[in-house]
Amino acid sequence: MHHDPLSATLFALADPTRRGILARLSSGEATVKELAEPYDMSLAAVSKHIKVLEAAGLVTRGKDAQYRPCRLEPKPLVAVDAWLGDYRRFWERSLDRLAEHLETMKKSSRRRPR
């Protein structure tokens, strides 16, 4: 479905349950059962979300045959955040300055009504 890593990452991040799972995994490994606890959904539904995260390379599963604990793989997230961060900071800075400039413009348009 997604031919490049980044769109797979963005797709995986677009769901609140999957973001919640990633947030939980950021504090350490967890089994599917543990990950499912906060959610009012079946283990199968949670497993499906985890499969999407696995496909995006955001989660890997351990080798323990019984539990196969899930682990966060931060690399794809870091890639998204690096670009987002630069872009976001550019616009945050620019818009703060724009807000100030608009105040100046408002004052001068009051002085010089057109």
Add this chain to the structure above:
Amino acid sequence: MMPQTMTIEPLSADEPILVMTRTFDAPRELVWTALTTPEHVVAWYGGHGFENPVCEMDVRPGGRWRHVMRTPDGVDVAIDLVFVEVKRPERLVWQHADHGEPRRGGHPTSVMTITLEERGPKTLWKLVTRFASFADRDAALGIGFTHVLAEGVDKLAEVLRRLSAS
């Protein structure tokens, strides 16, 4: 008064877009003028500490926006853009002039759409950034990678909290 800040909407599952919004305490016509007139654009583009020695805008579909932004370190960044759609005072669409060509560094090739909506005496600014080429985007994502890794896992946890809160 609450300080106005920029908001990033949750990432769309269906489209490769990024949506940012901010409200300005100014009428829409004034915001439009500030966005489309070089004498005003040079005042805000890049934010504090940035200068804009070149800003030439031919604000009509197909018109060029030639821009040079100078960073606080004195590095000049040339930005060559082209307007795609101009609907005063509510909609402005532009993209990189080399759209679709392989890029080396800088922002990924994308189409940017600003819409301005009247909110009483205020104006809602909305920027939709639509990625055109995943390959370009990936290339651009490589930049800053080590920088973020250097900031370590705390930074990552913060990202995750933000993502899960959105």
